[in-house]
Amino acid sequence: MTAIMDKLAFYFQYPLVRYALIVSVLIALCSSLLGVTLVLKRFSLIGDGLSRVAFGAAAVAAAFSLNDDFLMVIPLTVICAVLLLRAGQNAKIKGDAAIAMISSGALAGGYLIMKLFPKTSNVSRDVCATLFGSEKILMLTKTETWMCAILSAVVIAIFAIFYHKIFAVTFDEDFSAATGLRAKVYNSMLAVVSGVVVVLAMNMVGALLISALLIFPALSAMRVFKNFKAVTVCSMLISVICATLGILISIVAGTPVGSTIVVVYAAGFFVFGGAGIITRRG
Amino acid sequence: MPQLICRDLALGYEGKTVVSELSFTVNAGDYLCVVGENGTGKSTLMKTILKLKTPLSGEIQINDGLSANEIGYLPQQTVIQKDFPASVREVVRSGCLNRCGLRPFYNKAEKQMAEDNMEKLGIAPLAKSCYRELSGGQQQRALLARALCAARKILLLDEPAAGLDPNAAAEMYALIEKLNGGGITVIMISHDVAACVKYASHILHIGAGSALFFGTKADYLKSEAGCAYAETGEKT
Ligand SMILES: Nc1ncnc2c1ncn2[C@@H]1O[C@H](COP(=O)(O)OP(=O)(O)OP(=O)(O)O)[C@@H](O)[C@H]1O
Ligand SMILES: [Mg+2]
Numbered sequence: 001m002t003a004i005m006d007k008l009a010f011y012f013q014y015p016l017v018r019y020a021l022i023v024s025v026l027i028a029l030c031s032s033l034l035g036v037t038l039v040l041k042r043f044s045l046i047g048d049g050l051s052r053v054a055f056g057a058a059a060v061a062a063a064f065s066l067n068d069d070f071l072m073v074i075p076l077t078v079i080c081a082v083l084l085l086r087a088g089q090n091a092k093i094k095g096d097a098a099i100a101m102i103s104s105g106a107l108a109g110g111y112l113i114m115k116l117f118p119k120t121s122n123v124s125r126d127v128c129a130t131l132f133g134s135e136k137i138l139m140l141t142k143t144e145t146w147m148c149a150i151l152s153a154v155v156i157a158i159f160a161i162f163y164h165k166i167f168a169v170t171f172d173e174d175f176s177a178a179t180g181l182r183a184k185v186y187n188s189m190l191a192v193v194s195g196v197v198v199v200l201a202m203n204m205v206g207a208l209l210i211s212a213l214l215i216f217p218a219l220s221a222m223r224v225f226k227n228f229k230a231v232t233v234c235s236m237l238i239s240v241i242c243a244t245l246g247i248l249i250s251i252v253a254g255t256p257v258g259s260t261i262v263v264v265y266a267a268g269f270f271v272f273g274g275a276g277i278i279t280r281r282g
Numbered sequence: 283m284p285q286l287i288c289r290d291l292a293l294g295y296e297g298k299t300v301v302s303e304l305s306f307t308v309n310a311g312d313y314l315c316v317v318g319e320n321g322t323g324k325s326t327l328m329k330t331i332l333k334l335k336t337p338l339s340g341e342i343q344i345n346d347g348l349s350a351n352e353i354g355y356l357p358q359q360t361v362i363q364k365d366f367p368a369s370v371r372e373v374v375r376s377g378c379l380n381r382c383g384l385r386p387f388y389n390k391a392e393k394q395m396a397e398d399n400m401e402k403l404g405i406a407p408l409a410k411s412c413y414r415e416l417s418g419g420q421q422q423r424a425l426l427a428r429a430l431c432a433a434r435k436i437l438l439l440d441e442p443a444a445g446l447d448p449n450a451a452a453e454m455y456a457l458i459e460k461l462n463g464g465g466i467t468v469i470m471i472s473h474d475v476a477a478c479v480k481y482a483s484h485i486l487h488i489g490a491g492s493a494l495f496f497g498t499k500a501d502y503l504k505s506e507a508g509c510a511y512a513e514t515g516e517k518t
Contacts, residue, residue, distance in 0.1 A: 042363065163386065164382070168376040168379050175355055175432075177332075178355040178357075179377070180349060180352070225367060227372055227412065228372050
């Protein structure tokens with residue numbers, strides 16, 4: 001045990017590691033908040049779709065040798081998010097099909113571009129790193145750290161301010177729109193937030209594992225709690241605890257950050273699933 | 283003073299007309315009952331008034347500074363995800379949202395109103411229960427309480443009595459009559475002809491084969507459509 005503590009203390013001397021932990025907790029908070037709404041709106045897969053769009057956008061940004069690829073990736077992802085979520089209601093191509101289309105298209109396009117304009121000699125490693133997460137969260141530049149922190153803070157603030165409205169729009173969109181709530185505006189806002197959160201979360205777990213960050217906390221909380229407030233608060237807690245644990249474990253055990261975090265989230269889900277069964281019986 | 287004027291409306295889905303040549307006026311304080319057979323377009327009309335749908339043609343004029351956030355609405359069917367975690371209190375309170383404007387949280391008065399409306403509809407003991415685990419009638423009461431919270435000038439109800447037991451239905455009608463007496467306009471779709479004839483000031487009949495009638499209750503009872511429909515209503 002002391003050996004583990006020593007090892008952690010050693011790593012936490014480095015500011016980069018401390019920043020990584022703070023940024024991860026913030027991102028975990030955002031994605032859990034967003035996840036509750038997405039799960040309830042039946043948009044669980046949007047994280048997957050958007051992350052592949054972000055992957056494609058990142059490939060394009062790399063081909064253009066942009067330094068701060070955030071500036072390109074975020075707007076592109078947000079635009080796709082708005083298109084997907086707004087079209088969701090009455091599009092000719094239904095939600096899941098549209099997501100599948102966009103995500104495979106962007107994935108293929110991104111890979112092609114990466115192959116055609118290779119930045120480094122080992123393209124496969126680059127691709128693997130973007131898809132499954134690299135140690136990128138431990139190597140954020142100062143600008144990226146600030147960007148992540150500010151964007152997460154904004155997302156959390158949006159959820160705090162519009163909490164009741166987001167509940168109403170998610171619960172019953174027709175009633176909200178009929179009684180003077182601007183449901184469309186809030187839906188677009190959620191779409192923008194989804195885009196931003198997906199791009200942020202990519203730093204943490206990579207493109208392929210993002211859904212876990214969005215979906216597991218909400219689903220875990222819904223096993224046990226049956227009102228919106230409790231589910232929201234609980235999934236925030238789950239997410240923060242699991243993300244922290246995941247990062248600490250990956251540092252100590254030297255495992256890949258992204259997959260470790262996701263496995264911890266999955267473990268959390270089973271714990272809550274069990275707790276749900278027990279509370280319902282008892 | 284007309285609050286709502288519909289002129290020569292045609293309603294339908296994807297270009298297929300359901301009902302056309304619909305014209306009527308609703309004054310502030312009126313109690314309008316919309317009656318007619320299944321599938322003649324009553325709910326469609328209500329959604330169009332609420333701007334959830336656009337009419338195929340014709341116009342809807344809303345006067346008297348009536349803005350959307352003074353409307354209460356009870357939908358006929360609410361598609362709610364089976365696993366939605368929401369307590370009755372959260373659902374009822376969401377009816378107060380249109381009073382909040384930019385304020386992010388409910389104030390004391392709004393919370394109290396939600397409690398009062400739950401009390402009036404007899405669901406106060408269920409406040410903490412999970413909405414989706416209630417019976418159909420209990421869910422209907424919760425949605426009614428939500429609609430009452432939202433209604434400041436006008437209340438639109440799509441078959442409010444559906445699923446309510448006779449006592450609850452009678453209480454609900456009395457409650458709505460009281461609100462109407464307090465100056466709130468009521469537009470109600472109902473298959474309960476006896477109640478319509480008892481409470482309404484005006485009746486809009488959307489019959490099969492586009493047989494339309496709009497007028498006061500007295501005129502309706504004298505009209506052909508009214509006689510036929512009211513009689514079948516009495517028999518059942
Ligand atoms: N979403 C929809 N898309 C296409 N057609 C629809 C849709 N909803 C309703 N309709 C059609 O429009 C017509 C009117 O429907 P509406 O729900 O307004 O009937 P209603 O008068 O409210 O009937 P009820 O008494 O059963 O509630 C019906 O014939 C129905 O088939
Ligand atoms: Mg109907």
